[in-house]
Amino acid sequence: MPFISENMLEEALVAAVKNPAAAPNFYRLLLESDLLVMGTVEGQDTGGAAFTLEPGGRLALVTGEKSDGQKFLPVFSSLTRMQAYVKQEAKYLAVNGRALLETTRGAPLVLNPGSDYGKELSPAEVGQLLDAPVQQEPRLVKTIMGEADYPVALVNALTALFQARPDVQTAWMIQVTFADRGMQPHPLVGIETSGDMASLVQQIQRIAESVVPGMEFDVQRVDRNNPLGMTDALLQAEPFYTNRSAAPGRLLN
Helix, strand or coil, X not given: CCCCCCCHHHHHHHHHHHCHHHHHHHHHHHHHCEEEEEEEECCCCCCCCECCXXXXXCEEECCEECCCCCEEEEEECCHHHHHXXXXXXXXXXXXXXXXXXXXXXXXXXEECCCCCCCEEECHHHHHHHHHCCCCCCCEXXXXXXXXXXXXXXXXXXXXXXXXXXXXXXXXXXXXXXXXXXXXXXXXXXXXXXXXXXXXXXXXXXXXXXXXXXXXXXXXXXXXXXXXXXCHHHHHCCCCCEECCCCCCCCCCC
């Protein structure tokens, strides 16, 4: 099964594998994003839910074992990566990356074990990440595009696609510039949907390749209840697509 990025962390992971210069952005997002880990919180029924670990709280986490007998903590960048690894039903937690690494400091970690895109982190590497000064990556966000920047062909193609998918409620587009990409501006498409994001991204990639081949753009799921990544900036822009038949005020679960 091809690896289709489902969030900004996975996009950054793929970029870092292909270009080492993009690694700083990946490590930053690794600490900022929620990671999935198999296990439970002592005294709480939080399986599958995001949560805040209270002071003194303890995690009971499931470990993996390599062929040489070395144990490691498997962590995942999305539910799809975890489902591909876990062969039976298991409880899992969504934990902020920095908080998880702090809590498990000293343990070797493997991000997305068995996946085409992953990363092994030794205790020393984890320590370097956690102890490094926190830096904000420079980025420029333009919520309004000029006529010269507006990708009309892409917008028209996406609008036609979304009209055929009732699960898509709203779509936005802003222009973003990331320091690790040579400060080259490109569109970011935000999509509010109740459907399968992976299949939607596949369709978008196929359409874009036929309509605007070679054009660089990013796609992010927008969840108003869990505003990660560039959600706040996207919500400030005027939507380029709205499903008029969707129930007003409908939010993602």
